[in-house]
Amino acid sequence: MERLVICSALLNTLDMHTTEPAYNPLDDIDHILVDEITIKNRLKELGRELNEAYQGRDVAVIAIINGAIIFVADLIRELSIPLQLDCIRVSSYRDDTKPMQEPEVIDKIRLELKGRHVLIIDDILDSGNTLSRVSQMFQAMEPASLKTCVLLDKKTKRSVDFEADFVGFRIPDEFVVGYGLDFAERYRQLPCIGVLRPELQNPPEWS
Ligand code: IMP
Ligand code: MG
Numbered sequence: 477m478e479r480l481v482i483c484s485a486l487l488n489t490l491d492m493h494t495t496e497p498a499y500n501p502l503d504d505i506d507h508i509l510v511d512e513i514t515i516k517n518r519l520k521e522l523g524r525e526l527n528e529a530y531q532g533r534d535v536a537v538i539a540i541i542n543g544a545i546i547f548v549a550d551l552i553r554e555l556s557i558p559l560q561l562d563c564i565r566v567s568s569y570r571d572d573t574k575p576m577q578e579p580e581v582i583d584k585i586r587l588e589l590k591g592r593h594v595l596i597i598d599d600i601l602d603s604g605n606t607l608s609r610v611s612q613m614f615q616a617m618e619p620a621s622l623k624t625c626v627l628l629d630k631k632t633k634r635s636v637d638f639e640a641d642f643v644g645f646r647i648p649d650e651f652v653v654g655y656g657l658d659f660a661e662r663y664r665q666l667p668c669i670g671v672l673r674p675e676l677q678n679p680p681e682w683s
Pocket of ligand 2: 540541542543544599600
């Protein structure tokens with residue numbers, strides 16, 4: 477047993493010396509906009525706001541995935557109201573940092589929304605196209621109420637008249653990644669929210 481422990485300790489040491497430096501998505505970040513602790517603290521506040529707003533109600537929480545995955549996972553654990561969770565997948569209409577076309581629903585929800593208090597959750601409100609489209613769609617299902625909650629709001633970029641009911645942080649017009657937000661499906665695992673280094677936003681191999 478003792479020999480086994482020594483062997484694995486030795487292997488670990490060898491590993492440290494022979495492998496490439498560990499991948500760290502933070503290396504690709506130019507600057508951090510919202511750090512991990514600030515996100516955690518704001519989520520606690522947001523949780524309190526939602527618990528108060530929905531006191532005595534049973535809520536249908538609909539996350540727009542993939543972007544809202546991390547946010548919704550942490551946020552619902554701050555909620556002390558009865559809720560059901562479902563997800564909707566909306567086409568990613570950008571492969572780079574620019575919007576391309578109208579968002580399209582690719583994967584529908586399973587929950588029945590008629591007569592329910594519906595809270596839609598997304599990672600970021602940018603042009604407003606995604607949330608206004610999803611909201612319109614859900615409104616047609618005759619919910620008792622329909623509200624939206626976003627982690628980030630890039631207010632200067634709106635192309636449709638749409639505001640979220642609950643907002644985590646208002647941020648400047650910069651392309652951000654982390655805490656669920658991606659660039660080409662990468663960087664979602666970052667615990668903070670940051671701006672990619674400019675040379676990585678449109679890598680030459682993409683042109
Ligand atoms: P909107 O439809 O323009 O409001 O954009 C909403 C969607 O675009 C979000 O759910 C994100 O997936 C994506 N998006 C917008 N801005 C950013 C950004 O700065 N970083 C990563 N994704 C973004
Ligand atoms: Mg998204």
